[in-house]
Amino acid sequence: MCPPIGTRSKEDALKATWRFAYLIDSLVKFCNFCISNLVYSGFVGKRLQLHRLYSQFQNCVYEPTIFPGMKIPIPLNDKKVIALIFHTGKIIITGAKNEEDVDFA
Numbered sequence: 001m002c003p004p005i006g007t008r009s010k011e012d013a014l015k016a017t018w019r020f021a022y023l024i025d026s027l028v029k030f031c032n033f034c035i036s037n038l039v040y041s042g043f044v045g046k047r048l049q050l051h052r053l054y055s056q057f058q059n060c061v062y063e064p065t066i067f068p069g070m071k072i073p074i075p076l077n078d079k080k081v082i083a084l085i086f087h088t089g090k091i092i093i094t095g096a097k098n099e100e101d102v103d104f105a
Contacts, residue, residue, distance in 0.1 A: 038096040044089040053085065 007013040050070045054062040062070040074081040074093075084092040 036097065037094065040093045040096070042091045044091065046089050048085065048087050048089055050085065050087050 007016055050062055050064070054060060054070060057070075057072050060070055060072045061067075069084045069086040069092075072083040072085065074083055081093065081095040084094070086092075
């Protein structure tokens with residue numbers, strides 16, 4: 001099943017999934033809708049010096065020649081939630097299964 005990408009709410013995701021299922025109804029049977037990955041983005045409002053932030057976090061990955069952002073794993077039971085922080089001030093949280101996970105991160 002093709003996941004809805006770019007929706008702003010659970011309700012929009014469900015509507016998009018049902019519409020997609022309606023379009024391909026003759027090919028597949030749709031059941032068991034679930035949210036498997038939430039992606040949140042935000043902006044700090046200023047540029048960040050990632051090389052300074054790198055020394056403040058344990059278990060983070062910052063290799064600017066390979067990837068322009070710093071990856072910070074968020075310890076959340078057995079879930080793999082990751083915060084991506086960019087020098088532009090943009091922050092992306094991915095891997096969350098529900099809104100409570102993002103609030104914790």
